[in-house]
Amino acid sequence: MSFSNIFFAAICLLCSLSFGAIAIWAFKSKNPIHFWSGSTVNPEEITNIPAYNRANGLMWLIYTVCMVMIGIVSLFNIIIGVILLVIICAPGTIALIIAYNVIYKKYRSTSTTHKISDSTAKTPKAVIIAIIGFVLIIFVLVGTMEYYGLKNPVVNILDNSIQIKAMYGVNIDFSEITNISLIEKSMDNIGAGTRTDGYGGFGETLKGNFESDINGKTLLFVQSKTSPTIKIERIEKKDVYISLRNSTNTEQLYRELISAIPLK
Known part of the structure:
Protein backbone atom coordinates (compact mmCIF):
# COMPACT_ATOMS: atom_id res chain seq x y z
CA MET A 1 0.00 0.00 0.00
CA SER A 2 1.20 3.50 -0.82
CA PHE A 3 1.80 6.53 1.37
CA SER A 4 -1.31 8.20 -0.10
CA ASN A 5 -3.45 5.23 0.97
CA ILE A 6 -2.04 5.34 4.50
CA PHE A 7 -2.39 9.14 4.73
CA PHE A 8 -6.01 9.11 3.57
CA ALA A 9 -6.86 6.22 5.88
CA ALA A 10 -5.25 8.08 8.80
CA ILE A 11 -7.47 11.11 8.11
CA CYS A 12 -10.56 8.89 8.16
CA LEU A 13 -9.50 7.22 11.40
CA LEU A 14 -8.76 10.57 13.06
CA CYS A 15 -12.22 11.80 12.07
CA SER A 16 -13.71 8.64 13.51
CA LEU A 17 -12.15 9.47 16.88
CA SER A 18 -14.17 12.69 17.14
CA PHE A 19 -17.41 10.88 16.28
CA GLY A 20 -16.50 8.13 18.71
CA ALA A 21 -16.01 10.75 21.42
CA ILE A 22 -19.51 12.07 20.77
CA ALA A 23 -20.88 8.52 21.07
CA ILE A 24 -19.11 8.00 24.42
CA TRP A 25 -20.37 11.38 25.64
CA ALA A 26 -23.93 10.40 24.70
CA PHE A 27 -23.72 7.06 26.52
CA LYS A 28 -22.25 8.59 29.70
CA SER A 29 -24.07 11.93 29.90
CA LYS A 30 -26.66 12.41 32.64
CA ASN A 31 -28.25 15.33 30.82
CA PRO A 32 -29.86 15.10 27.37
CA ILE A 33 -27.25 15.70 24.69
CA HIS A 34 -27.78 18.11 21.79
CA PHE A 35 -27.19 17.63 18.09
CA TRP A 36 -26.79 21.14 16.69
CA SER A 37 -23.79 23.27 17.60
CA GLY A 38 -24.77 26.15 19.86
CA SER A 39 -28.07 24.56 20.89
CA THR A 40 -29.15 22.83 24.10
CA VAL A 41 -31.80 20.29 25.02
CA ASN A 42 -33.42 21.01 28.38
CA PRO A 43 -34.10 18.04 30.66
CA GLU A 44 -37.82 18.86 30.77
CA GLU A 45 -37.99 18.41 26.98
CA ILE A 46 -37.18 14.69 27.20
CA THR A 47 -39.37 12.01 28.79
CA ASN A 48 -36.63 9.37 29.20
CA ILE A 49 -33.14 10.90 29.23
CA PRO A 50 -31.10 7.64 29.52
CA ALA A 51 -32.98 6.04 26.60
CA TYR A 52 -32.72 9.25 24.55
CA ASN A 53 -28.95 9.45 25.14
CA ARG A 54 -28.46 5.74 24.37
CA ALA A 55 -30.29 6.15 21.07
CA ASN A 56 -28.07 9.11 20.18
CA GLY A 57 -24.97 7.22 21.29
CA LEU A 58 -25.89 4.26 19.08
CA MET A 59 -26.46 6.61 16.12
CA TRP A 60 -23.01 8.17 16.52
CA LEU A 61 -21.39 4.78 17.14
CA ILE A 62 -22.75 3.47 13.82
CA TYR A 63 -21.39 6.58 12.09
CA THR A 64 -18.01 6.03 13.78
CA VAL A 65 -17.85 2.39 12.64
CA CYS A 66 -18.68 3.48 9.07
CA MET A 67 -15.80 5.98 9.15
CA VAL A 68 -13.40 3.33 10.51
CA MET A 69 -14.45 0.91 7.76
CA ILE A 70 -13.80 3.60 5.13
CA GLY A 71 -10.31 4.05 6.56
CA ILE A 72 -9.64 0.32 6.33
CA VAL A 73 -10.96 0.13 2.75
CA SER A 74 -8.78 3.13 1.79
CA LEU A 75 -5.65 1.21 2.74
CA PHE A 76 -6.33 -1.16 -0.16
CA ASN A 77 -8.26 1.06 -2.62
CA ILE A 78 -8.20 4.81 -2.11
CA ILE A 79 -10.71 5.48 -4.91
CA ILE A 80 -13.41 3.38 -3.26
CA GLY A 81 -12.49 5.04 0.04
CA VAL A 82 -13.02 8.52 -1.42
CA ILE A 83 -16.38 7.54 -2.91
CA LEU A 84 -17.54 6.12 0.42
CA LEU A 85 -16.29 9.19 2.28
CA VAL A 86 -18.24 11.51 -0.01
CA ILE A 87 -21.34 9.37 0.57
CA ILE A 88 -20.96 9.41 4.36
CA CYS A 89 -20.22 13.16 4.42
CA ALA A 90 -23.16 14.30 2.27
CA PRO A 91 -26.08 11.83 2.22
CA GLY A 92 -24.72 10.35 5.44
CA THR A 93 -25.02 13.65 7.29
CA ILE A 94 -28.57 14.11 6.04
CA ALA A 95 -29.28 10.62 7.38
CA LEU A 96 -27.87 11.71 10.75
CA ILE A 97 -30.18 14.74 10.80
CA ILE A 98 -33.20 12.59 10.00
CA ALA A 99 -32.21 9.97 12.59
CA TYR A 100 -31.75 12.60 15.28
CA ASN A 101 -35.13 14.18 14.53
CA VAL A 102 -36.75 10.74 14.81
CA ILE A 103 -35.03 10.17 18.18
CA TYR A 104 -35.95 13.62 19.47
CA LYS A 105 -39.60 13.27 18.47
CA LYS A 106 -39.78 9.82 20.04
CA TYR A 107 -38.56 11.04 23.45
CA ARG A 108 -39.87 14.62 23.37
CA SER A 109 -42.20 15.61 26.14
CA THR A 110 -45.57 16.75 24.83
CA SER A 111 -46.42 18.60 28.03
CA THR A 112 -44.12 21.57 27.27
CA THR A 113 -43.54 23.77 24.26
CA HIS A 114 -40.06 25.07 23.42
CA LYS A 115 -39.05 27.90 21.15
CA ILE A 116 -35.97 27.38 19.00
CA SER A 117 -33.62 30.37 19.12
CA ASP A 118 -32.56 32.16 15.96
CA SER A 119 -28.95 31.02 16.36
CA THR A 120 -30.02 27.39 16.63
CA ALA A 121 -32.30 27.65 13.63
CA LYS A 122 -29.41 28.88 11.51
CA THR A 123 -27.10 26.02 12.47
CA PRO A 124 -28.20 23.46 9.86
CA LYS A 125 -27.32 25.85 7.02
CA ALA A 126 -23.84 26.36 8.46
CA VAL A 127 -23.40 22.61 8.83
CA ILE A 128 -24.43 22.01 5.22
CA ILE A 129 -21.95 24.65 4.00
CA ALA A 130 -19.19 23.02 6.05
CA ILE A 131 -20.03 19.59 4.61
CA ILE A 132 -19.97 20.91 1.05
CA GLY A 133 -16.64 22.62 1.69
CA PHE A 134 -15.16 19.46 3.18
CA VAL A 135 -16.32 17.33 0.25
CA LEU A 136 -14.89 19.85 -2.25
CA ILE A 137 -11.53 19.80 -0.44
CA ILE A 138 -11.48 15.99 -0.61
CA PHE A 139 -12.26 16.09 -4.33
CA VAL A 140 -9.51 18.65 -4.98
CA LEU A 141 -6.92 16.66 -3.02
CA VAL A 142 -7.81 13.37 -4.65
CA GLY A 143 -8.12 14.99 -8.10
CA THR A 144 -4.67 16.52 -7.76
CA MET A 145 -3.20 13.22 -6.62
CA GLU A 146 -4.83 11.37 -9.52
CA TYR A 147 -3.65 14.00 -12.02
CA TYR A 148 -0.01 13.57 -10.99
CA GLY A 149 -0.46 9.84 -10.69
CA LEU A 150 -1.82 9.42 -14.23
CA LYS A 151 0.71 11.70 -15.92
CA ASN A 152 3.46 10.16 -18.01
CA PRO A 153 6.82 10.31 -16.23
Whole structure:
Protein backbone atom coordinates (compact mmCIF):
# COMPACT_ATOMS: atom_id res chain seq x y z
CA MET A 1 0.00 0.00 0.00
CA SER A 2 1.20 3.50 -0.82
CA PHE A 3 1.80 6.53 1.37
CA SER A 4 -1.31 8.20 -0.10
CA ASN A 5 -3.45 5.23 0.97
CA ILE A 6 -2.04 5.34 4.50
CA PHE A 7 -2.39 9.14 4.73
CA PHE A 8 -6.01 9.11 3.57
CA ALA A 9 -6.86 6.22 5.88
CA ALA A 10 -5.25 8.08 8.80
CA ILE A 11 -7.47 11.11 8.11
CA CYS A 12 -10.56 8.89 8.16
CA LEU A 13 -9.50 7.22 11.40
CA LEU A 14 -8.76 10.57 13.06
CA CYS A 15 -12.22 11.80 12.07
CA SER A 16 -13.71 8.64 13.51
CA LEU A 17 -12.15 9.47 16.88
CA SER A 18 -14.17 12.69 17.14
CA PHE A 19 -17.41 10.88 16.28
CA GLY A 20 -16.50 8.13 18.71
CA ALA A 21 -16.01 10.75 21.42
CA ILE A 22 -19.51 12.07 20.77
CA ALA A 23 -20.88 8.52 21.07
CA ILE A 24 -19.11 8.00 24.42
CA TRP A 25 -20.37 11.38 25.64
CA ALA A 26 -23.93 10.40 24.70
CA PHE A 27 -23.72 7.06 26.52
CA LYS A 28 -22.25 8.59 29.70
CA SER A 29 -24.07 11.93 29.90
CA LYS A 30 -26.66 12.41 32.64
CA ASN A 31 -28.25 15.33 30.82
CA PRO A 32 -29.86 15.10 27.37
CA ILE A 33 -27.25 15.70 24.69
CA HIS A 34 -27.78 18.11 21.79
CA PHE A 35 -27.19 17.63 18.09
CA TRP A 36 -26.79 21.14 16.69
CA SER A 37 -23.79 23.27 17.60
CA GLY A 38 -24.77 26.15 19.86
CA SER A 39 -28.07 24.56 20.89
CA THR A 40 -29.15 22.83 24.10
CA VAL A 41 -31.80 20.29 25.02
CA ASN A 42 -33.42 21.01 28.38
CA PRO A 43 -34.10 18.04 30.66
CA GLU A 44 -37.82 18.86 30.77
CA GLU A 45 -37.99 18.41 26.98
CA ILE A 46 -37.18 14.69 27.20
CA THR A 47 -39.37 12.01 28.79
CA ASN A 48 -36.63 9.37 29.20
CA ILE A 49 -33.14 10.90 29.23
CA PRO A 50 -31.10 7.64 29.52
CA ALA A 51 -32.98 6.04 26.60
CA TYR A 52 -32.72 9.25 24.55
CA ASN A 53 -28.95 9.45 25.14
CA ARG A 54 -28.46 5.74 24.37
CA ALA A 55 -30.29 6.15 21.07
CA ASN A 56 -28.07 9.11 20.18
CA GLY A 57 -24.97 7.22 21.29
CA LEU A 58 -25.89 4.26 19.08
CA MET A 59 -26.46 6.61 16.12
CA TRP A 60 -23.01 8.17 16.52
CA LEU A 61 -21.39 4.78 17.14
CA ILE A 62 -22.75 3.47 13.82
CA TYR A 63 -21.39 6.58 12.09
CA THR A 64 -18.01 6.03 13.78
CA VAL A 65 -17.85 2.39 12.64
CA CYS A 66 -18.68 3.48 9.07
CA MET A 67 -15.80 5.98 9.15
CA VAL A 68 -13.40 3.33 10.51
CA MET A 69 -14.45 0.91 7.76
CA ILE A 70 -13.80 3.60 5.13
CA GLY A 71 -10.31 4.05 6.56
CA ILE A 72 -9.64 0.32 6.33
CA VAL A 73 -10.96 0.13 2.75
CA SER A 74 -8.78 3.13 1.79
CA LEU A 75 -5.65 1.21 2.74
CA PHE A 76 -6.33 -1.16 -0.16
CA ASN A 77 -8.26 1.06 -2.62
CA ILE A 78 -8.20 4.81 -2.11
CA ILE A 79 -10.71 5.48 -4.91
CA ILE A 80 -13.41 3.38 -3.26
CA GLY A 81 -12.49 5.04 0.04
CA VAL A 82 -13.02 8.52 -1.42
CA ILE A 83 -16.38 7.54 -2.91
CA LEU A 84 -17.54 6.12 0.42
CA LEU A 85 -16.29 9.19 2.28
CA VAL A 86 -18.24 11.51 -0.01
CA ILE A 87 -21.34 9.37 0.57
CA ILE A 88 -20.96 9.41 4.36
CA CYS A 89 -20.22 13.16 4.42
CA ALA A 90 -23.16 14.30 2.27
CA PRO A 91 -26.08 11.83 2.22
CA GLY A 92 -24.72 10.35 5.44
CA THR A 93 -25.02 13.65 7.29
CA ILE A 94 -28.57 14.11 6.04
CA ALA A 95 -29.28 10.62 7.38
CA LEU A 96 -27.87 11.71 10.75
CA ILE A 97 -30.18 14.74 10.80
CA ILE A 98 -33.20 12.59 10.00
CA ALA A 99 -32.21 9.97 12.59
CA TYR A 100 -31.75 12.60 15.28
CA ASN A 101 -35.13 14.18 14.53
CA VAL A 102 -36.75 10.74 14.81
CA ILE A 103 -35.03 10.17 18.18
CA TYR A 104 -35.95 13.62 19.47
CA LYS A 105 -39.60 13.27 18.47
CA LYS A 106 -39.78 9.82 20.04
CA TYR A 107 -38.56 11.04 23.45
CA ARG A 108 -39.87 14.62 23.37
CA SER A 109 -42.20 15.61 26.14
CA THR A 110 -45.57 16.75 24.83
CA SER A 111 -46.42 18.60 28.03
CA THR A 112 -44.12 21.57 27.27
CA THR A 113 -43.54 23.77 24.26
CA HIS A 114 -40.06 25.07 23.42
CA LYS A 115 -39.05 27.90 21.15
CA ILE A 116 -35.97 27.38 19.00
CA SER A 117 -33.62 30.37 19.12
CA ASP A 118 -32.56 32.16 15.96
CA SER A 119 -28.95 31.02 16.36
CA THR A 120 -30.02 27.39 16.63
CA ALA A 121 -32.30 27.65 13.63
CA LYS A 122 -29.41 28.88 11.51
CA THR A 123 -27.10 26.02 12.47
CA PRO A 124 -28.20 23.46 9.86
CA LYS A 125 -27.32 25.85 7.02
CA ALA A 126 -23.84 26.36 8.46
CA VAL A 127 -23.40 22.61 8.83
CA ILE A 128 -24.43 22.01 5.22
CA ILE A 129 -21.95 24.65 4.00
CA ALA A 130 -19.19 23.02 6.05
CA ILE A 131 -20.03 19.59 4.61
CA ILE A 132 -19.97 20.91 1.05
CA GLY A 133 -16.64 22.62 1.69
CA PHE A 134 -15.16 19.46 3.18
CA VAL A 135 -16.32 17.33 0.25
CA LEU A 136 -14.89 19.85 -2.25
CA ILE A 137 -11.53 19.80 -0.44
CA ILE A 138 -11.48 15.99 -0.61
CA PHE A 139 -12.26 16.09 -4.33
CA VAL A 140 -9.51 18.65 -4.98
CA LEU A 141 -6.92 16.66 -3.02
CA VAL A 142 -7.81 13.37 -4.65
CA GLY A 143 -8.12 14.99 -8.10
CA THR A 144 -4.67 16.52 -7.76
CA MET A 145 -3.20 13.22 -6.62
CA GLU A 146 -4.83 11.37 -9.52
CA TYR A 147 -3.65 14.00 -12.02
CA TYR A 148 -0.01 13.57 -10.99
CA GLY A 149 -0.46 9.84 -10.69
CA LEU A 150 -1.82 9.42 -14.23
CA LYS A 151 0.71 11.70 -15.92
CA ASN A 152 3.46 10.16 -18.01
CA PRO A 153 6.82 10.31 -16.23
CA VAL A 154 9.21 12.99 -17.47
CA VAL A 155 12.56 11.36 -18.25
CA ASN A 156 15.57 13.68 -18.52
CA ILE A 157 19.01 12.44 -19.58
CA LEU A 158 21.58 14.52 -17.73
CA ASP A 159 25.39 14.48 -17.90
CA ASN A 160 25.84 11.59 -15.50
CA SER A 161 22.37 10.39 -14.63
CA ILE A 162 18.81 9.72 -15.71
CA GLN A 163 16.26 11.85 -13.93
CA ILE A 164 12.72 10.46 -13.74
CA LYS A 165 10.23 13.08 -12.61
CA ALA A 166 7.01 11.47 -11.48
CA MET A 167 5.23 10.20 -8.43
CA TYR A 168 7.91 7.99 -6.81
CA GLY A 169 10.49 9.57 -9.13
CA VAL A 170 14.16 8.65 -8.99
CA ASN A 171 17.64 9.69 -10.20
CA ILE A 172 19.71 6.88 -11.70
CA ASP A 173 23.47 7.33 -11.99
CA PHE A 174 25.02 6.02 -15.20
CA SER A 175 27.57 4.14 -13.10
CA GLU A 176 24.90 1.88 -11.55
CA ILE A 177 23.31 0.87 -14.86
CA THR A 178 24.36 -2.53 -16.22
CA ASN A 179 21.91 -2.87 -19.11
CA ILE A 180 19.03 -1.15 -20.90
CA SER A 181 16.69 -3.28 -22.98
CA LEU A 182 13.42 -2.88 -24.86
CA ILE A 183 10.96 -5.68 -24.11
CA GLU A 184 8.22 -6.22 -26.67
CA LYS A 185 5.67 -6.93 -23.95
CA SER A 186 3.43 -4.91 -21.66
CA MET A 187 4.06 -4.87 -17.92
CA ASP A 188 0.97 -7.03 -17.47
CA ASN A 189 2.63 -9.72 -19.59
CA ILE A 190 6.01 -9.26 -17.96
CA GLY A 191 4.45 -9.51 -14.51
CA ALA A 192 3.99 -6.37 -12.39
CA GLY A 193 3.43 -8.36 -9.24
CA THR A 194 2.12 -6.85 -6.00
CA ARG A 195 2.27 -3.17 -5.15
CA THR A 196 4.30 -2.65 -1.96
CA ASP A 197 4.48 1.15 -1.94
CA GLY A 198 3.15 2.59 -5.14
CA TYR A 199 0.36 4.10 -7.17
CA GLY A 200 -2.28 2.07 -8.98
CA GLY A 201 -5.31 4.31 -9.36
CA PHE A 202 -7.61 4.76 -12.34
CA GLY A 203 -6.70 3.27 -15.71
CA GLU A 204 -3.54 1.31 -16.37
CA THR A 205 -0.96 3.52 -14.67
CA LEU A 206 1.42 1.86 -12.22
CA LYS A 207 4.10 3.86 -10.39
CA GLY A 208 6.31 3.04 -7.46
CA ASN A 209 7.58 -0.08 -5.76
CA PHE A 210 6.29 -3.50 -6.75
CA GLU A 211 7.37 -7.08 -6.10
CA SER A 212 6.79 -10.33 -7.97
CA ASP A 213 8.11 -13.89 -7.82
CA ILE A 214 9.41 -13.57 -11.39
CA ASN A 215 11.09 -10.15 -11.33
CA GLY A 216 11.69 -9.62 -7.63
CA LYS A 217 11.55 -6.05 -6.35
CA THR A 218 11.07 -3.46 -9.08
CA LEU A 219 10.42 0.25 -9.58
CA LEU A 220 7.71 0.88 -12.16
CA PHE A 221 6.71 3.90 -14.26
CA VAL A 222 4.46 2.11 -16.72
CA GLN A 223 1.17 1.83 -18.53
CA SER A 224 0.47 -1.76 -17.59
CA LYS A 225 -1.20 -2.80 -20.86
CA THR A 226 1.02 -0.83 -23.25
CA SER A 227 4.02 -2.30 -25.00
CA PRO A 228 6.96 -2.16 -25.49
CA THR A 229 8.53 -1.66 -22.07
CA ILE A 230 11.98 -0.29 -21.26
CA LYS A 231 13.93 -2.21 -18.62
CA ILE A 232 16.87 -0.54 -16.84
CA GLU A 233 18.98 -3.00 -14.87
CA ARG A 234 21.04 -1.64 -11.97
CA ILE A 235 23.84 -2.92 -9.74
CA GLU A 236 22.39 -4.14 -6.43
CA LYS A 237 19.32 -1.96 -6.90
CA LYS A 238 15.79 -2.46 -8.17
CA ASP A 239 15.31 -2.78 -11.91
CA VAL A 240 13.35 0.13 -13.37
CA TYR A 241 10.61 -0.36 -15.97
CA ILE A 242 9.23 2.46 -18.13
CA SER A 243 6.43 2.50 -20.68
CA LEU A 244 4.58 5.57 -21.92
CA ARG A 245 1.02 5.80 -23.23
CA ASN A 246 2.29 6.19 -26.76
CA SER A 247 4.38 3.20 -27.91
CA THR A 248 6.31 5.37 -30.38
CA ASN A 249 7.37 7.68 -27.54
CA THR A 250 8.59 4.69 -25.55
CA GLU A 251 10.69 3.49 -28.49
CA GLN A 252 12.09 7.01 -29.00
CA LEU A 253 13.03 7.24 -25.33
CA TYR A 254 14.80 3.88 -25.55
CA ARG A 255 16.89 5.05 -28.51
CA GLU A 256 17.84 8.23 -26.64
CA LEU A 257 18.84 6.22 -23.56
CA ILE A 258 21.10 3.72 -25.33
CA SER A 259 22.76 6.44 -27.42
CA ALA A 260 23.50 8.67 -24.44
CA ILE A 261 24.48 6.19 -21.73
CA PRO A 262 27.79 4.29 -21.86
CA LEU A 263 27.16 0.71 -20.82
CA LYS A 264 29.81 -1.60 -19.45
